[in-house]
Structures are given as structure tokens and as C-alpha cells.
Amino acid sequence: MTTTTTGRPSDAPEPDPGAARQLPTDPDHSPGQPPKADDAFERDRLPAPRNAARSLLASLLAPHRRRVGVVAVLLLLQQAAVQAGPLLVAYALDRAVPALRAGDHGPLVAVAVVAVLCAAASGGLQWGFIRLSALISQDVLVDLRGRIFRHGQALSLDFHERYTSGRLISRATTDVESLRELLDEGIQELITIALSTVYITVTLLFLDGGFGLAALVSAAPLALQVRAYRRRSHRVYSAKSTAMAGVIVQFTETLNGIRPVQAFRRERSNDAAFAKLNHRHERVNGDAFLEMARYVVLSRLAANVAVAAIVLWGAYRVATGGLALGVLAAAVLYLRRLYDPIDRLGMFLNAYESAAASLQKIAGLLAQRPSVPEPSAPAGLPAVASGRPGREVAFREVRFAYRTGGEVLPRFDLTLAAGSTVAVVGATGAGKSTLAKLLARFYDPTEGRVLLDGVELRELSTAELRRAVVMVTQEAFLFSGTVADNIALGRPDATRAEIESAAKAIGAHDFITALPDGYDTDVRKRGGRISAGQRQLVGFARALLADPAVLILDEATSSLDIPGERAVQRAMDTVLRGRTAVVIAHRLSTVEIADRVLVMADGRIVEDGPPDRLVKDRGRFAALHQAWRDSLV
Numbered sequence: 118m119t120t121t122t123t124g125r126p127s128d129a130p131e132p133d134p135g136a137a138r139q140l141p142t143d144p145d146h147s148p149g150q151p152p153k154a155d156d157a158f159e160r161d162r163l164p165a166p167r168n169a170a171r172s173l174l175a176s177l178l179a180p181h182r183r184r185v186g187v188v189a190v191l192l193l194l195q196q197a198a199v200q201a202g203p204l205l206v207a208y209a210l211d212r213a214v215p216a217l218r219a220g221d222h223g224p225l226v227a228v229a230v231v232a233v234l235c236a237a238a239s240g241g242l243q244w245g246f247i248r249l250s251a252l253i254s255q256d257v258l259v260d261l262r263g264r265i266f267r268h269g270q271a272l273s274l275d276f277h278e279r280y281t282s283g284r285l286i287s288r289a290t291t292d293v294e295s296l297r298e299l300l301d302e303g304i305q306e307l308i309t310i311a312l313s314t315v316y317i318t319v320t321l322l323f324l325d326g327g328f329g330l331a332a333l334v335s336a337a338p339l340a341l342q343v344r345a346y347r348r349r350s351h352r353v354y355s356a357k358s359t360a361m362a363g364v365i366v367q368f369t370e371t372l373n374g375i376r377p378v379q380a381f382r383r384e385r386s387n388d389a390a391f392a393k394l395n396h397r398h399e400r401v402n403g404d405a406f407l408e409m410a411r412y413v414v415l416s417r418l419a420a421n422v423a424v425a426a427i428v429l430w431g432a433y434r435v436a437t438g439g440l441a442l443g444v445l446a447a448a449v450l451y452l453r454r455l456y457d458p459i460d461r462l463g464m465f466l467n468a469y470e471s472a473a474a475s476l477q478k479i480a481g482l483l484a485q486r487p488s489v490p491e492p493s494a495p496a497g498l499p500a501v502a503s504g505r506p507g508r509e510v511a512f513r514e515v516r517f518a519y520r521t522g523g524e525v526l527p528r529f530d531l532t533l534a535a536g537s538t539v540a541v542v543g544a545t546g547a548g549k550s551t552l553a554k555l556l557a558r559f560y561d562p563t564e565g566r567v568l569l570d571g572v573e574l575r576e577l578s579t580a581e582l583r584r585a586v587v588m589v590t591q592e593a594f595l596f597s598g599t600v601a602d603n604i605a606l607g608r609p610d611a612t613r614a615e616i617e618s619a620a621k622a623i624g625a626h627d628f629i630t631a632l633p634d635g636y637d638t639d640v641r642k643r644g645g646r647i648s649a650g651q652r653q654l655v656g657f658a659r660a661l662l663a664d665p666a667v668l669i670l671d672e673a674t675s676s677l678d679i680p681g682e683r684a685v686q687r688a689m690d691t692v693l694r695g696r697t698a699v700v701i702a703h704r705l706s707t708v709e710i711a712d713r714v715l716v717m718a719d720g721r722i723v724e725d726g727p728p729d730r731l732v733k734d735r736g737r738f739a740a741l742h743q744a745w746r747d748s749l750v
């Protein structure tokens with residue numbers, strides 16, 4: 118687990134408005150049941166509504182509607198300028214050259230001037246188009262990356278445990294990148310191809326009805342090939358995005374766990390696992406190239422056969438006097454231009470399928486809803502009577518199972534009096550942390566209710582819950598920033614004096630002032646410069662500053678040295694005072710300061726009472742206590 122955190126892992130914003138309305142997180146799964154091994158998370162195919170990718174793209178482009186319109190007009194004009202070329206050739210051959218022979222220079226000069234104007238206009242319009250479309254695509258990508266980040270933060274712990282950060286990174290990087298390729302290059306290609314096809318077909322029909330019709334008929338086999346290619350490449354690109362995510366997941370997992378990886382010499386087996394995933398990605402990429410190659414070869418063949426047939430037919434008509442040579446020359450130029458973009462159409466389809474597969478995955482992610490949702494009409498907590506420490510906590514008929522496992526806590530009832538310090542002990546895996554996480558509302562119970570002063574946690578707003586319940590976890594996570602920033606996380610509006618007085622009360626002031634820049638020392642990533650015990654003290658100072666009514670402490674098991682342990686112990690006394698405290702106690706010395714001890718075994722509370730009474734009762738706790746006493750001798 119992570120840091121001094123509050124009821125929810127983050128300042129969760131509202132889920133993205135652009136996302137499609139909710140579907141169940143996993144339709145194959147019912148609460149309390151272990152999921153199927155082959156679930157949507159495993160396959161990296163989260164369910165999304167039909168057309169989710171398209172509506173996501175539409176919602177991304179909607180704010181730029183006007184600029185998209187301008188881009189389309191620029192392209193339309195640019196294509197008109199480009200496609201005038203062959204018409205000018207036909208005019209020059211059939212009109213300007215005979216006129217020149219008759220001593221009239223005018224038509225040829227006119228052709229030259231128009232050709233220069235068309236070239237200049239085409240260049241200028243293309244520049245405007247590229248500039249504007251780049252601005253739109255950058256804005257769209259910033260928006261999409263922001264949505265993924267905000268949504269990732271808003272989703273509950275339950276989701277993150279199953280999805281993994283590697284996949285989220287893959288969504289926000291490679292998948293967003295494939296959308297960029299579509300927006301920057303693909304859409305321009307598509308519009309250019311579509312416009313030039315329309316221009317050319319209309320011009321051919323205008324030049325010669327027979328050629329126009331022949332061009333239309335020859336397009337049919339090409340259209341069939343495009344369809345078949347789309348279908349095949351859709352499959353390949355979906356697999357490609359999954360394979361890329363697999364590579365990133367392995368990468369992040371290995372590097373996040375670099376210490377155990379090196380300590381247990383996992384490098385070789387990690388290399389093997391990574392090589393396998395890398396090869397899978399390579400294979401899928403190879404499949405994509407093969408599909409593209411097949412498409413290009415077949416479509417070029419069809420296009421060349423069509424051009425050859427039409428040229429033969431045209432030459433015959435010119436020979437028999439049924440067609441002007443200039444018209445044949447222009448028609449052949451237009452036909453080449455009509456078929457030339459076939460390769461580019463393939464490129465566009467690649468970009469499109471890749472972006473569609475990525476958008477589908479992003480849409481699946483954005484369609485997820487927090488399993489610990491914000492209430493639509495939050496209730497407030499009753500005011501605390503002055504002098505009364507903490508708030509009462511009650512578990513009512515609570516039962517809990519993780520989505521990825523069986524039942525962990527069978528049905529139970531439990532009330533913790535306001536202001537009491539309750540130690541929870543038990544073997545590893547007994548369910549202590551799970552109980553604590555339900556109280557911090559990292560998860561909602563599968564059945565039953567958790568109440569704070571009679572108000573159900575589900576009814577509290579995140580902000581209120583965060584103020585009331587704070588959980589300090591074993592690995593006191595430090596964010597990049599200064600030591601002061603890290604303490605102030607407990608109360609962002611705290612003054613420097615308040616931060617320092619919290620640190621003093623905890624006994625952290627001396628070590629902090631001994632750091633190179635005191636409170637302004639940058640803790641760097643993961644608090645590299647600060648020892649485990651010191652990190653815990655910073656975590657306690659954070660909690661003390663937050664001053665919650667209920668504090669949950671997952672006590673460290675890390676082997677601190679004796680002075681370190683004493684410092685943490687003293688700090689704990691300070692931080693627990695004046696509030697309801699639940700301490701997951703790994704050190705029996707902690708239990709001595711508790712008013713009440715809960716002993717857990719297999720998810721059940723098997724002993725419950727003040728520590729002295731449990732020692733006298735000679736049950737499990739008494740045995741644990743005796744073992745601890747013996748270890749001190």
C-alpha cells in the first residue's frame with residue numbers, strides 16, 4: 118500500500134463527460150465470485166459501448182468544429198488547384214498549340230499563367246492546411262491525454278489492481294500516439310484521396326463519358342480489396358495495441374520492482390519474459406506489414422490492368438478518329454492520378470485501423486466507472502461535541518470479497534467507540550488490512566454498511582471522508598517535492614509554522630533540519646534520500662497535520678533499528694491521541710497502548726477485549742504476548 122492517504126486515493130474529479138455512460142466494470146463477474154481467468158482485464162479488452170471509439174473521436178473534435186470546417190475548405194480549394202493540371206495539358210495540346218501554329222501566342226501564355234497561379238495557390242493552401250490541422254491535432258491530443266490521466270486518478274483501487282499502471286501508460290502514450298498519426302497524416306490523406314477521386318471522376322466524365330464510366334467500373338474491384346484489407350487489419354491492429362501494452366507492463370513492473378529484481382537475481386528470467394513479449398509484438402507488427410504488402414500488390418495489379426485496358430481502348434478510338442489526342446493524354450494522366458493514391462489509401466487505412474483499435478481501448482478505459490463512487494447527494498457528518506475525541510465507527514452486517522478472489526471477510530458486526538485506540542493483530546493474510554481499507558473506503562463492502570457517527574461512508578463526499586478518515590500505510594510514500602510539501606499533503610493550506618510544529622510533535626524536526634535544505638529539501642523520487650524510519654515520521658507528521666477524527670495506521674514491519682523504532686513509537690503515541698485510532702499492530706509494544714485488541718484469524722474476529730484481559734484469558738493473544746515477552750529476554 119502507499120502513503121498517508123485519505124478515504125479516496127486522489128482528489129478524484131468527476132468522471133469524464135466525454136466518456137460513454139457506464140457499463141458494468143466486468144459483465145462476466147458477479148460480486149463475491151472469483152473472476153474467470155480469461156477476463157476482460159486479462160485480455161486487455163475492457164467492454165465499451167458500440168461505436169464508443171467513434172463517439173470519443175467526435176467528442177474530441179467537437180470543440181474544434183469551426184477550425185475543422187476551415188481545414189476542409191482549404192483542402193477543397195487546394196485539390197481544385199492541383200487537379201487543374203491535366204485539364205491545362207489537354208487545353209494546351211488541343212487548343213493552344215494549334216493557335217500558336219496559327220501565330221496566336223495568347224492561349225499558351227494564358228495556360229502558363231494559370232499553371233503558375235495554380236501551383237502557387239496549391240502550395241499556399243497546403244501550408245495553411247498543415248498549420249491549422251497540426252494545431253487541432255495537438256489540442257485534441259492534450260485533451261485526450263488529460264482525460265486518461267484524470268480518469269485514471271478517479272478510478273478506484275480495485276480497478277488499478279487489475280489494470281496495472283503499465284497498461285494506463287500504454288493508453289496515454291502509444292495509443293494516443295496512434296491517434297496523432299491519424300490526425301496529422303491520415304485524415305489529410307483521406308480527404309485528399311476522396312476529393313481527388315471525386316474531382317477526377319467528374320472531370321473524366323466531362324472530358325469523355327466513356328472514360329468516366331470505365332474509371333467508375335474499374336473502381337469496383339479496388340473497393341472490394343479495401344474492404345477486405347480493413348477487416349483483416351482491424352484484427353491485426355487490435356492485437357498490436359495489446360502486444361505493445363504487454364511490453365510496457367513488463368517494463369514498468371520490472372523497473373518498479375528493480376530492488377527485488379536485483380536482490381533475487383530475476384534479471385535472466387525477466388529478460389526471457391520480456392523477449393517473449395517483444396517477439397510477440399514483433400510478430401504482430403510483421404503481420405501488419407504483410408497485410409499492407411498484400412493489399413498494395415493486389416490493388417496495384419488491379420489498377421495497372423485497368424489503366425492498360427483503358428489506354429488500349431483510347432488509342433484505338435484516337436486511331437479511328439473518335440477521340441482527340443489531347444483528351445486521351447489528359448485522361449491517362451487523370452487515370453494515373455486516380456490510381457496513384459492506392460498505396461496512400463493503404464497507409465491511411467493503416468493509420469485508421471491503428472487509431473481505431475487504440476481509441477477502442479481508450480474508450481473502454483474511459484467507460485469504466487469508479488467502483489467506489491461519489492454520492493450524488495452527499496450527507497454531512499454530525500458536529501462533534503467539544504472535548505469529545507474522534508468519532509464512532511460501526512461495521513453493520515459487513516461482508517467482503519475482492520473482485521479478484523473469494524470471500525475475505527465473512528459477515529461481521531463491529532463497533533469502535535469514539536476516541537478509543539484499537540489494535541488489530543493476527544497472522545499474515547488474516548484480513549487486518551482489508552478491514553482497514555473498508556474503513557478508509559478504498560473499497561465498499563460487498564454487503565452491509567460502514568458507518569461513521571451513524572452516517573454511512575458511501576453517503577459522504579470524498580472531501581468530507583478525507584477530512585474525517587486518514588490511513589497511514591506501511592510504505593510512507595513520498596511524492597517528488599520538498600519535505601514540507603510532503604507533510605502539507607495532510608492539509609494543503611497549512612502554514613510553514615504549522616508544518617514545523619507537526620514535525621516537532623512527532624519528533625521529526627531534528628532530522629529534517631539536518632537535511633541539506635531543511636524543510637525545503639527535495640525528497641526526489643520515492644524519497645531516495647530519506648530512510649524508511651524517517652519516511653514514516655514524515656507520514657505521521659502528515660497525519661497529525663491532517664488531524665482526522667479517525668486514524669488508521671498500518672504499522673511498519675520493516676526492521677527499524679532500536680532508536681528508530683523508539684522514535685516511531687513515541688511519534689505514534691502523539692499521533693493517536695485525541696482521535697479514534699485503528700492500529701494494525703505488528704509490534705506487540707504497540708498493543709500495550711491500545712484500549713482494545715481485536716485478534717483476527719481467517720477474516721474473523723476471534724478475540725476482542727482490553728489487552729490485559731486477553732492476556733489473562735490465555736487464548737491466541739496471550740500466546741502471542743508470551744512469545745513476544747520471551748523474545749525480549
Ligand SMILES: Nc1ncnc2c1ncn2[C@@H]1O[C@H](COP(=O)(O)OP(=O)(O)OP(=O)(O)O)[C@@H](O)[C@H]1O
Binds near residue numbers: 552
Ligand atoms: N487486492 C486484493 N485482491 C484479492 N485478494 C486480496 C487483495 N488484497 C488482499 N487479498 C487477500 O485477502 C486476504 C486478507 O489480506 P489482508 O491484506 O487483509 O491480510 P492482513 O491480515 O493485512 O495481512 P498482512 O499482515 O500480511 O498485511 C488474503 O488472503 C489476501 O490474499
